[in-house]
Amino acid sequence: MARLPRHSGSTPGLEGEAIAVDGNPVTPVRGRRFPLAMGQRLDIRLRVPDEAGAWPILALREGGVERTGFVLATRGGAVKRIAPVGDQATTAFDLAFESNLVAAKPLAVESADRNQSVEIGGTMQGYSWTLNGSTWGDHQPIPVRKGERIELILRNASMMGHPMAIISRLSPSTAAASRELSATPSGCRRCAR
Numbered sequence: 001m002a003r004l005p006r007h008s009g010s011t012p013g014l015e016g017e018a019i020a021v022d023g024n025p026v027t028p029v030r031g032r033r034f035p036l037a038m039g040q041r042l043d044i045r046l047r048v049p050d051e052a053g054a055w056p057i058l059a060l061r062e063g064g065v066e067r068t069g070f071v072l073a074t075r076g077g078a079v080k081r082i083a084p085v086g087d088q089a090t091t092a093f094d095l096a097f098e099s100n101l102v103a104a105k106p107l108a109v110e111s112a113d114r115n116q117s118v119e120i121g122g123t124m125q126g127y128s129w130t131l132n133g134s135t136w137g138d139h140q141p142i143p144v145r146k147g148e149r150i151e152l153i154l155r156n157a158s159m160m161g162h163p164m165a166i167i168s169r170l171s172p173s174t175a176a177a178s179r180e181l182s183a184t185p186s187g188c189r190r191c192a193r
Helices: none
Strands: 009-011 017-019 024-029 033-037 043-045 054-063 065-071 115-121 129-131 148-158 173-176 179-182
Touching: 033 043
Parallel strands: 115 148
Antiparallel strands: 009 033, 009 054, 017 024, 017 043, 054 065, 115 129, 173 179
Protein backbone atom coordinates (compact mmCIF):
# COMPACT_ATOMS: atom_id res chain seq x y z
CA MET A 1 0.00 0.00 0.00
CA ALA A 2 2.98 2.36 0.22
CA ARG A 3 2.44 3.41 -3.40
CA LEU A 4 -1.08 4.68 -2.85
CA PRO A 5 -1.65 8.38 -2.15
CA ARG A 6 -3.31 9.54 1.04
CA HIS A 7 -6.83 10.91 0.85
CA SER A 8 -9.19 13.00 2.85
CA GLY A 9 -12.91 12.45 3.13
CA SER A 10 -14.90 15.55 2.26
CA THR A 11 -18.56 16.14 3.08
CA PRO A 12 -19.39 19.39 1.24
CA GLY A 13 -22.81 20.63 2.25
CA LEU A 14 -22.97 18.40 5.34
CA GLU A 15 -21.12 18.74 8.61
CA GLY A 16 -19.89 15.45 9.96
CA GLU A 17 -18.52 14.13 13.23
CA ALA A 18 -15.64 11.68 13.34
CA ILE A 19 -16.77 9.22 16.02
CA ALA A 20 -14.28 6.35 15.68
CA VAL A 21 -10.79 5.73 14.27
CA ASP A 22 -9.97 2.16 13.20
CA GLY A 23 -13.09 1.03 15.07
CA ASN A 24 -12.09 2.70 18.35
CA PRO A 25 -14.56 5.32 19.68
CA VAL A 26 -13.28 8.89 20.00
CA THR A 27 -14.79 12.06 21.40
CA PRO A 28 -16.63 13.43 18.31
CA VAL A 29 -14.62 15.82 16.12
CA ARG A 30 -16.76 18.02 13.86
CA GLY A 31 -15.78 19.02 10.37
CA ARG A 32 -16.35 18.80 6.64
CA ARG A 33 -12.95 17.32 5.75
CA PHE A 34 -11.28 14.35 7.44
CA PRO A 35 -7.75 13.16 6.52
CA LEU A 36 -7.15 9.43 6.18
CA ALA A 37 -3.84 7.57 6.16
CA MET A 38 -3.44 4.49 3.99
CA GLY A 39 -5.31 1.57 5.50
CA GLN A 40 -6.99 3.77 8.12
CA ARG A 41 -10.71 3.56 8.86
CA LEU A 42 -12.69 6.56 10.01
CA ASP A 43 -16.34 6.42 11.12
CA ILE A 44 -18.13 9.68 10.35
CA ARG A 45 -21.66 10.43 11.58
CA LEU A 46 -23.64 12.71 9.26
CA ARG A 47 -26.95 14.44 9.86
CA VAL A 48 -28.91 14.60 6.61
CA PRO A 49 -31.36 17.55 6.46
CA ASP A 50 -35.11 16.84 6.58
CA GLU A 51 -35.72 18.28 3.10
CA ALA A 52 -35.16 16.44 -0.18
CA GLY A 53 -31.67 16.75 -1.57
CA ALA A 54 -28.40 15.13 -2.59
CA TRP A 55 -25.01 15.45 -0.87
CA PRO A 56 -21.69 14.22 -2.28
CA ILE A 57 -19.21 12.36 -0.06
CA LEU A 58 -15.81 12.71 -1.73
CA ALA A 59 -12.37 11.18 -1.42
CA LEU A 60 -9.80 13.86 -2.32
CA ARG A 61 -6.23 12.89 -3.21
CA GLU A 62 -3.57 14.67 -1.14
CA GLY A 63 -1.76 17.28 -3.22
CA GLY A 64 -3.83 16.51 -6.32
CA VAL A 65 -7.06 17.44 -8.04
CA GLU A 66 -8.36 13.88 -8.50
CA ARG A 67 -11.42 12.82 -6.56
CA THR A 68 -13.98 10.08 -6.35
CA GLY A 69 -16.93 9.35 -4.12
CA PHE A 70 -20.61 8.72 -3.89
CA VAL A 71 -23.81 10.72 -3.33
CA LEU A 72 -26.29 10.42 -0.48
CA ALA A 73 -29.71 11.30 -1.90
CA THR A 74 -33.22 11.37 -0.53
CA ARG A 75 -36.16 10.22 -2.65
CA GLY A 76 -36.71 13.04 -5.12
CA GLY A 77 -33.29 14.59 -4.47
CA ALA A 78 -31.60 15.90 -7.63
CA VAL A 79 -28.29 14.09 -8.14
CA LYS A 80 -25.85 16.14 -10.24
CA ARG A 81 -22.78 14.83 -12.03
CA ILE A 82 -19.54 15.54 -10.15
CA ALA A 83 -16.37 16.07 -12.17
CA PRO A 84 -13.57 13.55 -11.47
CA VAL A 85 -11.20 16.48 -10.80
CA GLY A 86 -11.55 19.54 -8.60
CA ASP A 87 -10.63 23.16 -9.35
CA GLN A 88 -7.45 23.17 -7.26
CA ALA A 89 -5.06 20.71 -5.63
CA THR A 90 -5.75 19.73 -2.03
CA THR A 91 -3.35 20.79 0.69
CA ALA A 92 -0.78 18.48 2.27
CA PHE A 93 -1.72 16.61 5.42
CA ASP A 94 -0.62 17.85 8.81
CA LEU A 95 -1.41 16.68 12.33
CA ALA A 96 -4.23 19.17 12.99
CA PHE A 97 -6.99 16.54 12.81
CA GLU A 98 -5.07 13.99 14.90
CA SER A 99 -4.30 16.59 17.56
CA ASN A 100 -8.07 16.86 18.18
CA LEU A 101 -8.59 13.12 18.61
CA VAL A 102 -9.21 11.91 22.15
CA ALA A 103 -10.21 8.38 23.07
CA ALA A 104 -13.83 8.17 24.24
CA LYS A 105 -12.58 6.07 27.18
CA PRO A 106 -8.88 6.91 27.54
CA LEU A 107 -6.55 4.75 29.57
CA ALA A 108 -5.40 6.19 32.89
CA VAL A 109 -2.39 8.47 32.52
CA GLU A 110 0.60 6.61 33.93
CA SER A 111 4.30 6.65 33.23
CA ALA A 112 5.58 4.10 30.74
CA ASP A 113 7.57 1.19 32.15
CA ARG A 114 10.07 1.76 29.35
CA ASN A 115 10.62 3.63 26.08
CA GLN A 116 11.37 1.93 22.77
CA SER A 117 12.69 3.86 19.78
CA VAL A 118 11.72 2.67 16.32
CA GLU A 119 13.40 4.27 13.30
CA ILE A 120 11.73 3.97 9.90
CA GLY A 121 14.29 3.87 7.11
CA GLY A 122 14.82 2.53 3.66
CA THR A 123 14.83 3.70 0.11
CA MET A 124 12.27 4.65 -2.50
CA GLN A 125 14.35 2.75 -5.09
CA GLY A 126 12.73 -0.66 -4.99
CA TYR A 127 10.44 0.43 -2.14
CA SER A 128 12.59 -1.30 0.46
CA TRP A 129 11.61 -0.14 3.95
CA THR A 130 13.14 -0.92 7.33
CA LEU A 131 12.34 -0.68 11.02
CA ASN A 132 15.48 -0.19 13.13
CA GLY A 133 17.61 -1.07 10.10
CA SER A 134 15.93 -4.41 9.31
CA THR A 135 13.44 -5.38 6.62
CA TRP A 136 10.42 -7.56 7.44
CA GLY A 137 11.56 -11.12 7.96
CA ASP A 138 14.96 -10.01 9.27
CA HIS A 139 13.43 -7.82 11.98
CA GLN A 140 13.72 -8.22 15.74
CA PRO A 141 10.35 -8.30 17.55
CA ILE A 142 9.95 -5.99 20.53
CA PRO A 143 9.20 -8.29 23.49
CA VAL A 144 6.61 -7.08 25.99
CA ARG A 145 5.20 -8.48 29.21
CA LYS A 146 1.49 -8.66 29.98
CA GLY A 147 0.43 -5.39 31.63
CA GLU A 148 3.64 -3.57 30.65
CA ARG A 149 3.32 -0.01 29.35
CA ILE A 150 5.69 0.84 26.53
CA GLU A 151 6.08 4.22 24.89
CA LEU A 152 7.00 3.72 21.24
CA ILE A 153 8.97 6.63 19.82
CA LEU A 154 8.64 6.53 16.02
CA ARG A 155 11.12 8.50 13.90
CA ASN A 156 10.80 8.60 10.12
CA ALA A 157 14.34 8.89 8.72
CA SER A 158 13.21 7.95 5.20
CA MET A 159 12.30 10.23 2.33
CA MET A 160 8.63 9.21 2.31
CA GLY A 161 5.64 9.50 4.62
CA HIS A 162 4.62 6.21 6.24
CA PRO A 163 1.35 5.71 8.09
CA MET A 164 1.86 3.46 11.10
CA ALA A 165 -0.99 1.66 12.80
CA ILE A 166 -0.66 -0.07 16.15
CA ILE A 167 -3.50 -2.56 16.09
CA SER A 168 -4.10 -3.04 19.79
CA ARG A 169 -5.08 -1.13 22.89
CA LEU A 170 -1.57 -0.15 23.82
CA SER A 171 -1.09 3.49 24.65
CA PRO A 172 -2.97 6.49 26.02
CA SER A 173 -0.59 8.87 24.25
CA THR A 174 1.90 8.95 21.44
CA ALA A 175 4.72 11.19 20.31
CA ALA A 176 4.33 12.84 16.92
CA ALA A 177 6.30 15.69 15.45
CA SER A 178 8.17 16.00 18.76
CA ARG A 179 5.06 16.68 20.81
CA GLU A 180 2.83 14.40 22.80
CA LEU A 181 -0.73 13.98 21.56
CA SER A 182 -3.73 12.33 23.13
CA ALA A 183 -4.28 9.09 21.23
CA THR A 184 -7.19 7.02 20.13
CA PRO A 185 -7.56 3.75 22.03
CA SER A 186 -5.56 2.00 19.30
CA GLY A 187 -2.74 4.54 19.55
CA CYS A 188 -3.02 4.92 15.78
CA ARG A 189 -1.11 7.86 14.33
CA ARG A 190 0.66 8.80 11.17
CA CYS A 191 4.40 9.08 11.54
CA ALA A 192 5.93 12.54 11.33
CA ARG A 193 9.47 13.40 10.29
